[in-house]
Amino acid sequence: MEIKEDKDSRWFNVNYVPQEYIFSHEDRPQNLDIPVCDSFPVIDLGIPFQPIEAILKASQEFGFFQVINHGVPKKTMIDAMNVLKEFFNMPYKEAIGYVPHAKGWIYTNTDHTKDGVYLWRENLKHLCHPLDKCIQLWPDKPTRYQEVIATYIVEIQKLSLRILEMIGEGLGLEAGYFNNISEVQLLSSNFYPPCPDPSLTLGILAHQDPSFITLVYQGNSTGLQVLKDGQWINVGAISDAFVVNIGNQMEIISNGKLRSVDHRVVTSMHKTRSSIATFVNPSLDCVVEPAKVLVNEAEPSSYKAIQYKEYVRRNNAFGDYTSALQNVTILES
Secondary structure (H helix, E strand, O other), X not given: OOOOOOOOOOOOOOOOOOHHHOOOOOOOOOOOOOOEOOOOOEEEOOOOOHHHHHHHHHHHHOOEEEEEOOOOOHHHHHHHHHHHHHHHOOOHHHHHHHXXXXXXXXXXXXXXXXXXXXXXXXXXXXXXXXXXXXXXXOOOOOOOHHHHHHHHHHHHHHHHHXXXXXXXXXXXXXXXXXXXXXEEEEEEEEEEOOOOOOOOOOOEEEEXXXXXXXXXXXXXOOOEEEEEOOEEEEOOOOOOOEEEEEOHHHHHHOOOOOOOOOEEEOOOOOOOEEEEEEEEEEOOOOEEOOOHHHOOOOOOOOEOOEEHHHXXXXXXXXXXXXXXXXXXXOOOO
C-alpha cells in the first residue's frame, strides 16, 4: 500500500505569489538551502527502557523528536493520509462547503496570520474528543473519511498516552499522571501545494503549540523546520515515523525542564507537502501548573497555575501563531 499522489490542479498552474500571500521580510525564510539536520533525534520505541532517557534528552535539547517502531499499523497511517488527500483533491466547490461547517469544523485555503497575510496551504481541522460524539460531525465526503480517521485517532490516542507515560516516568511523576487530564482534542490536516517562489511565503508561520504534545505524520514530505540555538534546522522525512513536539503545557508541567520551541513550514517550488497533526491537550477545565514533585526551594515554580481554557482564551487574544506562555511565566526578581 502506498500514499497517493496529489492530483489537485487548483494550485498547480499558479505561476506567481499573489500579494496577499507575501510575508514581511523578517518573517520570510532567509535561507532555502538549509540541509536536513543529521543529529535530529530519532527514537526507537521498540527498544526496552532506552526511549525514556532519549525522549527526555531530545525534549530538553530540541523540543522535538521522531519515533519509529511505535506500534501504529502502517495501513492505518497510509489510509489516513490517503483519505485526507482525497478530501483536498475534491472539486473546490465541494470542499468549500466545509468553510466553516455548521457542524463544527473548518476547511479553508485562505487562513491567515494576525497581520492578514495568507498561508500557502489548505487546512482542515476538527475536534476528536469525545470520539463517539465528534465523529458524527466530521466530513461525510469522502465516504470513508469518518471510519478511516476514527481508526487513526484511536491509534494516536494509544501512542500519545504511551509517550506521555514515558515522559512522566522520566520526570519522576506518578504513574498515570497524564491519563485523566489529557485528550486528543484536535486534528489539523494540511496540504501545501508547490509555490512559484518559496522565498516570499510560508506554509505555517513560526509558532509554538499550546498542547501537552503534538504528533505529526508527514509521510515522505519535507518542509518542517525547527528553531534550535537561534538557527532554523530542517526535519528529515522518515516515511513510517511520527514527529513529536513538546507543547506549552508540557513545558509548564515540567517546570521548564522540557522545551516548547518555535517551528514553521516552508514551501517548495516543485514538491507538495501533506501532514496530519494531532494535538494532545489538557481537558479544558484542567488547571495546569508545574508538577509538585518538580518544585522545591532550589527549583521554585517558574510558571503560574492556569486553567487550560483560560490559557486558550489568552492565546487567542494574542492572535494566531503567538504564544501566551510568557503570560504565565514567573520572572526572576
